[in-house]
Amino acid sequence: MTTARFGGHLRISRTFLLRVVFGSIGAGVALFLVYLAGVFGVYDLGYALYLLPPRGRALTTGLITTLGFMVVVMPLGFGLGFAFGWARTSRAWPARAVATTYVEFFRGMPPIVLIAFAFLITIVVFRGNDRIDIFALATGAGVMALAAHSGAYQAEIIRAGILSVPTGQIEAAEAVGMSRGTILARITLPQMFRISLPALGNEFASLIKDTSLLSTIGALDLTFQGKNLSAVLAVGGGNLDLVIIIWAEIAFLYFVITFVVSRALQAIERRFRVPGLEAAQL
Amino acid sequence: MITVRNLHKWFGELHVLKGVSLEVKKGEALVIIGPSGSGKSTLLRCINLLVQPDEGDVIIDGVKVNDPKIRPEWVRQQVGMVFQSFNLFTHLTALQNVMIGLTKVKRLPRPEAERIARFELDRVGLADKADAYPAQLSGGQQQRVAIARALALNPKAMLFDEPTSALDPEYIREVLDVMTKLAEEGMTMVVVTHEMGFAHNVADRVLFMAEGVVVEEGAPEEIFERPQKDRTKAFVGKILG
Amino acid sequence: MDARRTLEDLWDSLEDSPLHRTAIAILSLLAIAVVLIIVLANARLISLGFMADNASFLFVPALTSLAATMISFTVGILGAIPMGLVRSFGPRLLKQRGLRAAVAAPVYGSVTSYVEAIRGTPALVQIFLVAQVSGILFPGNPDIPFWGGVLALTLNTLGYQSEVFRAGFQSVNQNQIEAAKAIGMRPRQTFAYVTLPQGIRLITLPLVNEWVALFKASALLGVIAVPELNWAASYLGSTRSHPIEAFIMVSAVYLAIIIPLSKAVGYWERTHRIPGLGTPEPGRGRRAGVRRPVPAH
Numbered sequence: 022m023t024t025a026r027f028g029g030h031l032r033i034s035r036t037f038l039l040r041v042v043f044g045s046i047g048a049g050v051a052l053f054l055v056y057l058a059g060v061f062g063v064y065d066l067g068y069a070l071y072l073l074p075p076r077g078r079a080l081t082t083g084l085i086t087t088l089g090f091m092v093v094v095m096p097l098g099f100g101l102g103f104a105f106g107w108a109r110t111s112r113a114w115p116a117r118a119v120a121t122t123y124v125e126f127f128r129g130m131p132p133i134v135l136i137a138f139a140f141l142i143t144i145v146v147f148r149g150n151d152r153i154d155i156f157a158l159a160t161g162a163g164v165m166a167l168a169a170h171s172g173a174y175q176a177e178i179i180r181a182g183i184l185s186v187p188t189g190q191i192e193a194a195e196a197v198g199m200s201r202g203t204i205l206a207r208i209t210l211p212q213m214f215r216i217s218l219p220a221l222g223n224e225f226a227s228l229i230k231d232t233s234l235l236s237t238i239g240a241l242d243l244t245f246q247g248k249n250l251s252a253v254l255a256v257g258g259g260n261l262d263l264v265i266i267i268w269a270e271i272a273f274l275y276f277v278i279t280f281v282v283s284r285a286l287q288a289i290e291r292r293f294r295v296p297g298l299e300a301a302q303l
Numbered sequence: 304m305i306t307v308r309n310l311h312k313w314f315g316e317l318h319v320l321k322g323v324s325l326e327v328k329k330g331e332a333l334v335i336i337g338p339s340g341s342g343k344s345t346l347l348r349c350i351n352l353l354v355q356p357d358e359g360d361v362i363i364d365g366v367k368v369n370d371p372k373i374r375p376e377w378v379r380q381q382v383g384m385v386f387q388s389f390n391l392f393t394h395l396t397a398l399q400n401v402m403i404g405l406t407k408v409k410r411l412p413r414p415e416a417e418r419i420a421r422f423e424l425d426r427v428g429l430a431d432k433a434d435a436y437p438a439q440l441s442g443g444q445q446q447r448v449a450i451a452r453a454l455a456l457n458p459k460a461m462l463f464d465e466p467t468s469a470l471d472p473e474y475i476r477e478v479l480d481v482m483t484k485l486a487e488e489g490m491t492m493v494v495v496t497h498e499m500g501f502a503h504n505v506a507d508r509v510l511f512m513a514e515g516v517v518v519e520e521g522a523p524e525e526i527f528e529r530p531q532k533d534r535t536k537a538f539v540g541k542i543l544g
Numbered sequence: 545m546d547a548r549r550t551l552e553d554l555w556d557s558l559e560d561s562p563l564h565r566t567a568i569a570i571l572s573l574l575a576i577a578v579v580l581i582i583v584l585a586n587a588r589l590i591s592l593g594f595m596a597d598n599a600s601f602l603f604v605p606a607l608t609s610l611a612a613t614m615i616s617f618t619v620g621i622l623g624a625i626p627m628g629l630v631r632s633f634g635p636r637l638l639k640q641r642g643l644r645a646a647v648a649a650p651v652y653g654s655v656t657s658y659v660e661a662i663r664g665t666p667a668l669v670q671i672f673l674v675a676q677v678s679g680i681l682f683p684g685n686p687d688i689p690f691w692g693g694v695l696a697l698t699l700n701t702l703g704y705q706s707e708v709f710r711a712g713f714q715s716v717n718q719n720q721i722e723a724a725k726a727i728g729m730r731p732r733q734t735f736a737y738v739t740l741p742q743g744i745r746l747i748t749l750p751l752v753n754e755w756v757a758l759f760k761a762s763a764l765l766g767v768i769a770v771p772e773l774n775w776a777a778s779y780l781g782s783t784r785s786h787p788i789e790a791f792i793m794v795s796a797v798y799l800a801i802i803i804p805l806s807k808a809v810g811y812w813e814r815t816h817r818i819p820g821l822g823t824p825e826p827g828r829g830r831r832a833g834v835r836r837p838v839p840a841h
Binding site: 137 | 569572573576653661664665666667668669670672673676677680681759760761763764766767774777778781782785787788790791794795798799802803806
């Protein structure tokens with residue numbers, strides 16, 4: 022590997038330097054071209070800028086709603102995932118059986134089917150009941166379905182993490198006389214979390230994207246706004262560029278959210294990293 | 304036959320080879336010993352250009368091989384290598400492993416390649432395992448197939464990088480026997496190993512390396528029984544107990 | 545007391561032999577499902593009659609979902625192989641000087657941007673975009689919802705499959721490549737005789753996982769008026785007011801296809817694994833960078 026030396030002190034590998042330079046140039050050029058296209062009337066730059074949050078009301082509402090869903094579903098999913106992942110490694114076979122059924126079912130079903138029917142069943146079951154807000158309840162059911170779906174994946178990840186903690190360490194801890202609770206808190210969980218973190222990060226990224234499915238049951242998130250804004254335009258037979266602008270911006274917003282969350286989790290992962298403790302290799 | 308002059312190699316900031324020189328005569332068996340991290344494997348890989356030296360020369364049979372005009376693939380046909388982790392192609396049988404160098408690199412017709420391959424497998428004592436996959440062979444058998452694979456290309460010299468370090472004790476003997484036979488047949492070889500018995504009995508010369516430099520070299524008796532440098536004394540003392 | 549011990553042993557054996565485990569897992573789930581249904585039917589909570597009468601309604605939509613999946617998947621493979629090649633060999637080409645790097649840079653850059661864009665955005669958004677654009681370009685065409693959806697799914701799976709192929713090409717044990725170089729093989733030969741044959745074994749599991757993920761994504765096509773399985777089941781459940789029965793039926797179809805497929809390939813992978821050829825397999829089969837193989841549906 023050829024290295025560049027700077028006065029004999031700093032050494033940056035040439036590939037790294039090349040990548041940073043080319044990457045920034047590439048990004049800058051791309052953005053400039055997009056802007057230029059707008060200026061030259063390839064697309065309606067004014068409309069594009071008008072739509073963007075925080076000025077664009079629709080997308081701002083959508084963004085906030087999506088973020089709101091994210092904040093709700095992620096802990097719910099993690100809670101379910103942790104509970105069932107733990108149960109999957111239990112010594113009691115009924116717990117394992119229930120957990121396995123949960124995992125197999127909620128992983129095997131497409132999330133949109135789960136959400137759609139959670140919504141539908143809630144509506145039908147509570148039809149005619151005037152005392153409660155059926156729509157809100159049904160939306161909540163849809164959110165629970167999404168959380169359950171993600172929880173099933175997280176359960177598998179957490180189970181893998183638990184199994185990766187070498188049993189020899191547990192034995193050693195018991196031999197020293199630690200209580201089961203202490204072993205759990207001080208030995209098993211810290212290692213399990215470190216091992217599972219990359220996979221969980223990936224799963225959260227997927228979950229963020231899956232919140233878009235809630236738009237199909239009427240939640241006013243980013244995707245719903247897009248549907249709304251573009252529905253009229255799409256039927257009209259023209260306005261190709263407006264439709265593209267709308268969806269491109271929405272896609273961009275999702276990308277940014279996913280990117281930020283992934284990087285944040287990677288930073289957390291780095292902060293807690295311990296050399297030699299990595300995800301199990303089979 | 305093989306001359307290495309003032310070889311330097313950096314991996315990033317790490318100066319792994321600090322001006323190493325050595326010479327191996329035709330038919331000679333040179334054994335390199337030393338602690339881990341001393342650069343022995345890197346040195347070996349510089350000879351067949353799996354690693355490009357940063358400074359210095361590698362000369363094989365009079366040709367300076369680390370010259371940019373020379374194709375590394377040609378060099379690797381002149382010098383065979385046997386790895387610590389065998390590195391057999393897992394998707395091919397033993398016979399196919401030995402043959403593939405002959406058919407794809409030397410471009411020999413299949414019948415001739417098969418004949419040579421079977422001969423080499425027999426030479427290492429594994430004629431009956433020709434159709435076995437590496438996963439079906441023991442460690443010692445895999446390593447012997449690896450030796451046959453390298454020998455099939457009829458190299459001028461052989462490099463061994465800790466060939467027995469990954470083997471269970473019961474398999475070390477069979478591999479060392481093959482290597483001893485090769486040395487007796489006059490193959491020029493450079494062997495990096497921790498097997499001191501082999502070094503003592505089979506080597507023509509022993510070279511002790513530590514921290515990227517050659518500390519001492521000489522006949523086996525000199526290195527093991529009358530080491531001159533303190534570093535050598537300390538290492539040999541620890542090894543021989 | 546003895547019965548319980550036997551049951552425990554039975555369950556523990558799930559942890560041992562792969563074939564046992566697979567078969568018993570499927571059978572137990574089936575048993576649980578059947579028991580549940582019988583109980584609910586007896587409690588008059590669900591109507592078996594409804595399910596029997598309307599099962600045929602779901603037949604054609606199920607085929608539609610499968611067709612959309614199969615078409616997108618196969619077209620995706622064709623495109624993903626070259627893209628995976630670009631992604632795995634790109635970085636190395638970029639390090640070299642001159643013409644090769646100059647040609648490689650924009651190609652590598654665009655493929656990487658495409659893959660990142662697909663993976664970083666929701667499939668539903670991609671489907672809306674592609675379907676609406678197709679609808680504007682070909683107004684009034686009745687085939688558009690289906691083919692626009694297939695196009696969207698294809699573009700989507702291209703992004704994920706290219707990563708599968710990239711990981712496959714890169715995961716071939718470096719030792720094997722070193723050995724190939726040591727016997728004098730040129731880089732192209734190393735690729736053809738070592739990387740490729742081993743890579744193919746490595747990509748099978750993730751590729752099947754991707755098929756399953758794509759099949760699940762086909763359920764999204766209902767939002768653009770494609771009469772696929774989920775849409776049909778929702779229609780059935782809402783208009784005939786038997787949503788629970790509709791849910792049971794649609795779950796049965798999806799699970800009957802997905803679970804055996806995942807289990808079978810997991811079993812195949814466990815028994816046919818070449819030691820040392822570990823597959824880095826992410827949780828849902830749609831991301832890279834996770835190291836432990838978890839058979840996913």
